[in-house]
Amino acid sequence: MWQSQIFTLYPEFFPGPLNKGLYGKALEKKIWSIKVNNIRDAANDKHKTVDDTPYGGGSGMVLKPDVLANSLDLNKVEGERIFYLSPRGRKFDQAFAQELSKEKSIALICGHFEGVDERILSTRNIEEISIGDYVLSGGETAAFVVLESILRLLPGVLGNEKSVDDESFQNGLLEYPQYTKPQIWEEKSVPDVLLSGDHNKIKDWRLSQSEAITRVRRPDLWQKYKNN
Numbered sequence: 372m373w374q375s376q377i378f379t380l381y382p383e384f385f386p387g388p389l390n391k392g393l394y395g396k397a398l399e400k401k402i403w404s405i406k407v408n409n410i411r412d413a414a415n416d417k418h419k420t421v422d423d424t425p426y427g428g429g430s431g432m433v434l435k436p437d438v439l440a441n442s443l444d445l446n447k448v449e450g451e452r453i454f455y456l457s458p459r460g461r462k463f464d465q466a467f468a469q470e471l472s473k474e475k476s477i478a479l480i481c482g483h484f485e486g487v488d489e490r491i492l493s494t495r496n497i498e499e500i501s502i503g504d505y506v507l508s509g510g511e512t513a514a515f516v517v518l519e520s521i522l523r524l525l526p527g528v529l530g531n532e533k534s535v536d537d538e539s540f541q542n543g544l545l546e547y548p549q550y551t552k553p554q555i556w557e558e559k560s561v562p563d564v565l566l567s568g569d570h571n572k573i574k575d576w577r578l579s580q581s582e583a584i585t586r587v588r589r590p591d592l593w594q595k596y597k598n599n
Contacts, residue, residue, distance in 0.1 A: 372401050372402065372403060372404055373402070373403045373472070373474075373521075373525050374404050374406070374451075374476035374477075375403065375406070375476070375478070375479065375518060376405075376406045376407075376446060376448065376451070376479070377405065377406070377408065377478075378408050378410055378442055378446075379407065379408070379410060379481040379511060380410055380481070381481075381511060382409045384511045385511075385514075386398065386405050386407075387515065388515065389405070389522070393523075393529060394519070394528065397525070397527065397528040400527070402526075402527050402528055405518075408445075409442075410438060412442070413438050413441035413445060414435075414438045415437075415438075415441070420438075421438050422483075422484050429485070432484040432485060433485050433488055434486065434487040435488060436488035436490050439480070439491050443478075443495055446478075448478070450475060451474075451476040451477060452471075452477050453477075453478040453480065453496065454479050454480065454497065454498050454500045454517075455480040455482060455497050455498070455500070456480065456481060456482060456499075456502070456513040456514060456517070457482065457486065457499040457500070458501050459499060460498070460500040460501040461498070461499065461501065462501050462503075463501060463502045463503075463516070463520070464540065465540035468517075468521050468524060469524060471517075472521045472524040479514045481510030481511045481514055482509065482510045483508070483509045543595060543596040543599060544578075544581040544582060544584075544585045544596060545581060545589060545592070546581060546584075547577040547578075547584070548584075550562070564576045582596075
């Protein structure tokens with residue numbers, strides 16, 4: 372079973388949408404698990420204080436290292452990789468999702484305020500991970516993105532395991548266009564090649580479409596594809 376832990380100030384957010392559909396069924400079947408930890412429970416004072424003002428001045432508040440460390444230490448899993456969701460972290464992509472799907476357990480720390488005390492990152496061997504070049508108010512939304520990207524790669528989660536192979540980014544390209552019934556809709560017809568029954572021609576058409584779309588819409592991916 373693939374395991375995940377969430378460290379958050381808002382435990383009621385989880386599992387949220389991951390408790391529905393295919394992911395919810397996989398959760399019931401124990402293909403994966405999620406343990407949600409309220410960081411505030413690890414605070415020692417009567418007010419359950421989790422943040423304080425930053426040294427050196429500045430706006431906002433910083434998550435206290437002692438409180439977060441207590442939460443992490445109380446819920447430690449041997450061999451588990453711990454990630455702090457941060458815009459300065461390693462960019463999360465499909466290859467990273469595949470890498471993490473091979474782990475037995477990962478933990479995601481959802482920050483708030485102005486972030487976490489820097490010392491916690493090194494003392495607890497925490498890696499930083501980013502879902503994109505923009506800023507969110509908290510890490511919970513990012514955690515859902517990371518988890519869903521990983522869960523759909525786990526054996527037994529998706530109804531059709533082969534569907535993963537043809538998706539965007541799996542071969543370094545964006546996905547080709549898809550069509551379904553009706554064959555003609557608002558005077559637009561499905562491409563003839565998809566009606567031909569010639570699987571080799573269909574495969575070649577789909578590859579050419581993926582290449583064309585990637586070349587125009589994502590020149591960065593296209594360059595990597597050509598170099599490989």
